[in-house]
Amino acid sequence: MSTPRISFEFFPPQSIEACFRLWDTLGKLAPLSPEFVSVTYGAGGTTRDLTHDAVKTIHANYGVAVAAHLTCVNATREETLAIADSYAEAGVTEIVALRGDPPKGAGKFTPHPEGFASSVELVEALAKTGKFHLRVGAYPDPHPEAENLDACVEFLKRKVDAGANSAITQFFFEADTFFRFRDACADAGITAPIIPGILPVNNWTRVRRFASACGAHIPAWVDEAYEKAIRDDRETLLSTALCTELCTDLIEGGVEDLHFYTLNTPELTRDICAALGVTPKQALAQVA
Structure with missing residues (x-):
């Protein structure tokens, strides 16, 4: 079995304690030499400034490529593109372009009157700048707002046609779910790489809630x-076994890249990577 290329997702810290947890997570996972790490945007754009600060800190101090999440929520086109420009000026040239979730309690997504109405519009505008490698989201299980899987495939094709370079999927629990989606995307003429998103289960109750919310x-x-x-x-033991088996099945099916949703807790992700043959390759610089 070949050793996969890996990447990690983190969320921005909202307290001093959470800052220490994020830096500890990076300290344990960055030595695995990920292809990139990404930093999320809170629902409704609530962590915009925190995401910006975390992205710049990681880029400046940890020696890994950083992909900043950017959404369409609660911002004008001008404001959104200004954030993108600030990333480019800081040397951050990868963006995960998403529509974004509405603020909690808001229900359905409503575009800002002067903002981007969809991730397709956002991707198109970012692509025109020529400054970024653009990643987008993809759904092996239908998105809660989509009619069916075919609609998800068609929307992904629109994003790729608008300029997206690659896609990262929502998490899923069986390799066949990803393979069916990958085949459907190929049949639709999508040639951009599609990276499976992997969620190591640290807390089944919480993950079950996540799955219900996102349609997994x-x-x-x-x-x-x-x-x-x-x-x-034996929850941790089961999680390690199931996630390692899922990743192994994906690799044996031709997958070369895996993107781990770490939830800022490194141990389980690190153990699974070790089981897949991904071991530390570099010393890590310290945060200044």
């Missing part, structure tokens, strides 16, 4: 396995 299908056997593992105090 939970197979009955997974739910039953976690019920038994939690009862027997």
Whole structure:
């Protein structure tokens, strides 16, 4: 089995304690030499400044490529493109361009009157600048607002046609879910790389809630396995085994890149990477 290329997602810290947790997570995962790391944007754009600060700090101090999440929520086109320009000026040239979730309690996404109405519009505007490598989201299980999987494939094609260079999928629980989506994208003429998003399960109750919110299908056997593992105090052991098996199945099916949603907790992700043959390759610079 070949060793995969890896990347990691983090979320920006909102407290001093969370800052230490993020830097500790980076300290443990950056030596694995990821292709890039990404930093998320909170629902409704609530962490815009925190994301900006975290991206610049990681870029300046950790020796890894950083992809900044950028959304269409609660901002004008001018404001959004100004944020992108500030990243380019700081040497950050990768962006994960997303529509973004509405603010909590707002329900349905409503575009800013002077903002981008969709991720397709955002990608198109960013691509025209010629400054960025653009990554977008993809959904192996249908997005909650999509009619079906075909609609998700077609929307991804629109984003790629608008200038997206690659896509990162929402998490899923079975390799066949990704393979079906990959095949459907190929049939639709999508040639951009599609990187599977992997979520190591640190807390099944929380992940189950995430899955429900984003439309990720939970197979009955997974739910039953976690019920038994939690009862027997073996949740971490099960998570390591299942996630390693999922990644192995993907690699054997031709996948060369894996993107891990770390939730700013490094241990499980690091253990899974080790099981896949990904080991530390570099010394890590310290935050100034």
